[in-house]
Amino acid sequence: MTVDRPPNGKATDLHFRMFTSDFGRYTRISTIFPTSSMGSPSTVKAARSRKSSRRLGSVGGLLLLSLIVSACGEELPANSLAPASERARNIDNLFWLTVIIAAVIFVLVQGAIIYTAIKFRRKKGEPERPVKQIHGNTRLEIAWTVVPALILAGLAVPTVQTIFENAEEPVNAINVTVTGHQWWFEYDYTDLGVITANEMHIPTDRDIFLTLTADAGDVIHSFWVPRLSGKRDLVPGHTNTLTISADTPGLYLGQCAEFCGLSHANMRLRVYAHEPAEFDAWVESQLAPADVPSETADEADLRAEGWELFISKGCSACHAINGTEAEGGGLNPGPNLTHFAMRDTFAGSLYDNTTENLRAWLANPSELKAMEPDLNRGMPNLGLSDDEITALVAFLQGLE
Numbered sequence: 001m002t003v004d005r006p007p008n009g010k011a012t013d014l015h016f017r018m019f020t021s022d023f024g025r026y027t028r029i030s031t032i033f034p035t036s037s038m039g040s041p042s043t044v045k046a047a048r049s050r051k052s053s054r055r056l057g058s059v060g061g062l063l064l065l066s067l068i069v070s071a072c073g074e075e076l077p078a079n080s081l082a083p084a085s086e087r088a089r090n091i092d093n094l095f096w097l098t099v100i101i102a103a104v105i106f107v108l109v110q111g112a113i114i115y116t117a118i119k120f121r122r123k124k125g126e127p128e129r130p131v132k133q134i135h136g137n138t139r140l141e142i143a144w145t146v147v148p149a150l151i152l153a154g155l156a157v158p159t160v161q162t163i164f165e166n167a168e169e170p171v172n173a174i175n176v177t178v179t180g181h182q183w184w185f186e187y188d189y190t191d192l193g194v195i196t197a198n199e200m201h202i203p204t205d206r207d208i209f210l211t212l213t214a215d216a217g218d219v220i221h222s223f224w225v226p227r228l229s230g231k232r233d234l235v236p237g238h239t240n241t242l243t244i245s246a247d248t249p250g251l252y253l254g255q256c257a258e259f260c261g262l263s264h265a266n267m268r269l270r271v272y273a274h275e276p277a278e279f280d281a282w283v284e285s286q287l288a289p290a291d292v293p294s295e296t297a298d299e300a301d302l303r304a305e306g307w308e309l310f311i312s313k314g315c316s317a318c319h320a321i322n323g324t325e326a327e328g329g330g331l332n333p334g335p336n337l338t339h340f341a342m343r344d345t346f347a348g349s350l351y352d353n354t355t356e357n358l359r360a361w362l363a364n365p366s367e368l369k370a371m372e373p374d375l376n377r378g379m380p381n382l383g384l385s386d387d388e389i390t391a392l393v394a395f396l397q398g399l400e
């Protein structure tokens, strides 16, 4: 199935195309296993397949167990079982409450099954006798309808409570508007006047009130930093809100949690939590004017050459540098680069901000990160020479 691209050439249809092709794959897979394997259970073939599926089942169980155990172990930077904020803890508590209830039910049901299987099994030499049928037993049926309903109704109480508690608008919060782009996150600290990308800085013990959105013509993304809160979608032309915070300083990893096309897996993010004084210093450094070479700079200065290239090669059409003629925000806007050199990573937090990586990025961005610049998604290859790259890298690394 092919879908016509809308005249604006933007991304919404990509999602659909990927989805349908995936769907095609699933339907094909299902035709590989025709229902005939369920046909004659007495054949050797079926017995063998049952045995191997049992073996597969136990391997799967072991894998799952090792996954669970390894997930509980450490305070990994994106471990939702190691909450680092009040709201993340609310969610975690709810999770464990559910797990405990489910575990108790599991033990009771499995225990009853094992007990009856052993107690009522046919002993050796005992004659085969018809089993007493109990289906249609009204009392039993009412019991196993009402009990689960009560359990779910009971669980709904703390669930709804937590949803409302976590959604409460915080007082004295820092406001940040988060915009999802294919394939990076933009942060606009609306009260502080700071704009940055992928790496969010926050003070500890303070609520950060996020307004989440995406540009019209983009696709749905989802903001998720597991240790700091739940996930929330960034929907084109619509705003959602989410409050995050961090108890302790540190680096918290996150990533886009809604399939958003080609580089969805490369759309990562980082939250750096600082002591409040350190955060204030970060804000101050972000508000400082961009370190752009002056017009009177020495012609031989590499950085001045880089700045000139930044304008002449059209970088400034997509990338803003605050307080300069580079205004960005074009057809296919890229991250604000005002203090780019202060970022640890770039390109959706995929790469360390090193000379080598930057050179490779400028030489051919799509080689480092799958993008579709021809369809206005991602950064185009600008066909730069080695010398031009050297000058541009010097310029970018001067943006402290």
Ligand code: HEC
Binding pocket: 182, 183, 184, 197, 198, 310, 313, 314, 315, 316, 317, 318, 319, 332, 333, 334, 335, 340, 343, 345, 346, 347, 348, 349, 362, 369, 377, 378, 379, 380, 382, 392, 396
């Ligand atoms: C057509 C628009 C466009 C042009 C022109 C463009 N870029 Fe980009 N650039 C982007 C987009 C979009 C991204 C984000 C890619 C991603 O991470 O998915 C980006 C990312 C970057 C980044 C990484 C920023 C970060 O924090 O992740 C750097 C550095 C960069 N571009 C430098 C340049 C330079 C230097 C030029 C000129 C030679 C240039 N760009 C020209 C659109 C553009």
Ligand SMILES: [Cu+2]
Binding pocket: 180, 181, 183, 220, 221, 222, 256, 257, 258, 259, 260, 264, 267
């Ligand atoms: Cu995304």
